[in-house]
Amino acid sequence: MDWNIDFTGEFFAFFLLAVCAIAGAVLAINFTKVVHTALSLAFTFVSLAGLYILLQAEFVAFVQVLLYVGAVTILMIFGIMMTKHQSEGREPGRPLLETLAAIGCLCLFGILFYAIRSASFPAPEAALPEDNVASIGMLLYSAYAIPFELVSVLLTVAFIGAVALAKREEEQP
């Protein structure tokens, strides 16, 4: 296989952030307490934001921190607080399901890895502009105006729906 990687600063940063992201994800899966899991995933999300910066996507990285580390994780912690978790770690395991799931996931990763290794990606024709936050803003309000508005409608609907669902139902006579 072809591992000729330039040990540049970018690679070093990528390696560090990737190790953080994977470690966070694996720890999140292994923790028994739900709060630990949520925090561990927040760590992963932050690492990913770093990777986005490496990829010259500063705006995306900003949104990632704002949305995932801020909104989604806090939302999950609210969910954890509103439910009971006394019986955590005390249920019997499900060895058959877990074994099969592990086999399936490993096979899937094998397939994806094989596909990535055997694919040949042409070199990029041009580089991205250095400071592209302004360009993203221009694009969102010109070429992607309609999807942008639709997404705002979706968010409103999701907001109303979430309120309606989570609202305590009237006691039925």
Next chain:
Amino acid sequence: MSMLGSYLTLAAVLFCVGLFGVLTKRNAIIVLLSIELMLNAVNLNLVAFSKYGAQPSLAGQIFSLFSMTVAAAEAAVGIAVLIALYRRKATVNVDEYDELGR
């Protein structure tokens, strides 16, 4: 071989870890979090292609923005559904949500 392969491999690893969590975790909240992890893996792919693809453009970043928005909406509705379910069944264990088999 540029950095693209490395990013894609990292995304695959995260996706598979998230998938494993979705399939094996009993706690519904962790399942929802694992789904977020899988969505993030996809976003990483989008952003990586936006820089290292054959024709670099901002479309990939914009796509990942939309995907994040939808994921946020999904998380909000998911938690709302979970709380409604919890109120009815007094548990967050996924293996007790088996109404599909009835």
Next chain:
Amino acid sequence: MSSVFSQYAWLVPAFPVAAFAILTALGRSLSRAGAVIATIASLASFILSLIIAIERIGQNAEDYVGGIDWLRTGAVNISAGYEVTNLTSLMLVVVTLVALLVNLYSFGYMAGDGRISVFYAYVALFTASMLGLVLADNLAILYICWELVGVCSFLLIGFWYQKPEARAAAKKAFIVTRVGDLGLLIAILLLFWYMPGHALDFASIHNVFDTQSGIVSMSITTLIALLIFVGAVGKSGQFPLHVWLPDAMEGPTPISALIHAATMVAAGVFLVVRTFDIFEASSAAMTVVAVIGAFTAIFAATIGLAQNDIKRILAYSTVSQLGYMMLALGVGSVSAAMFHLFTHAFFKALLFLGAGSVIHAIHTQDIREMGGLGRRMKVTAWTFGIGALALSGIPPFSGFWSKEAILTAALEGDHPWLFIVGVVTAFFTALYMARLFFLAFAGKPRGNAEQAAHAKESPAVMTIPMIVLAALAVVSGFVQTPFKDWLGEWLTGEASSHGASGLVLVASIAASLLGLYLGWLAFVRGTLRPDAVSSRLPWLSRLLERKYYIDELYQLVFAGGLRGLGRALAVFDEAVVDGAVRLTGYSVRALGRLNTKLQNGQIQTYGLAAILAAVILVLAIAGRRFW
């Protein structure tokens, strides 16, 4: 002028078909009216066939072929047609005449039966199918009618299905003839395969095998001829498929006269005559036909000597006489065979009707319980006597002339020893007919007094057909005498007068007279004790009484063998087939149980199944690259 009436020949079977349809549709409410309808239909058929035959006499009438296209698939074209030749017109007259007389006779014989209209419907259907068989211009139509007459025979033998013997006999007749029918079917398929243009009509068969011989190879020709002969053997009760015919006597006696003496059993002979070109092309097949015919003739005649049932004696006599016809065909004389078929139809139908008259009067079929009937039933005795003399071959009755024609042909043939067999058979024939006649009609009543007191002459509706047949039994022989070969000329179209052979005349008359004289000595005078043979050679008489143990042999070999095979197959079925079925059912049920377990309502299980399926799918599709 020649085919004015011939083109309406299709009407001949149409009348009985119509009668059958009416009788079946209106059902039992008709009762005697149904009998009248059927009789009128058969009368119409008879008149039309008579007109057709008269039209063809005395002139070189062209064969008339008519019909419609029936199956047209690609290059193959099978027609549903009829063909009127001198041969078929002769058969038409014989069949319709006997059918008409039997219809009349059944008025009296079946009078007390509640299902008389069903009986007449069957008879009408039989008549129609037999006429169709005679008229058919190709083997496909002939085969259909061939099977139809078989079905009618089955229905009529089992007409009194309350009797277990009748049921068994009907089944036996159907199954045994089926063996022969299978042979005929294979022969037709072979012909269809090998004939140029897949033609099955008799004209093409004549062309291919007679004038352009060599198109079909010699071995195939022999095979086809032998398979056709197998069909004829089954239908005409030749050895070794003769066993059904004597048992078929369980049916009503008019049926025995119509189907099992005069017409249907002669269909085998008729079939060989129609396809005679194939036989002529293969000398091996001809030899087989001659040998089987001769063997059947003498074999059945010896069995007839030892039987006590009046109808069974006549049945074995029928088998024997059909053997004569096959013998004639085997030595190459179509005209002799057809001549014997013609005369035999009359006198054998007469004998059966006479036997029916006796049975009708005293309600027994055992000749040892009869005796002295001659005084009480004069008409029956006289007509039966005429029939017996005709069958025995006493001049100038018809049987003499036809038997003489056959013996002449046998003597002139390749195997003169067949002539000796024929003469010996003639002797046995005369002997058993003498035994039958003298035991039944001469001497004193041997049955109980009540039976004897009831014995009185049958009504006129039964005796008139017998008188008509008796007259025909006397005169029908004169259409072909050694001095004027009129029938043979008319049938084959070539003058083949063989002249009188002194040896044949003397031998056949001597054999017949000797047989009659011995019978007279044994059963009337008493100078020759009837049990002289049976006391000295008990095994011989038992062998004859038991019909050479053929039935027992078949029971042992075929029925026993098949039963054993069936048991073995049953074991195989239970162990292997049922086991496989159970295994299939069990595995499906196990799979279903597994699927039920999978269907537990938990989304994670479903997701896992989906992922695994997707992985397997991808591996299967992408993996094809590697092998």
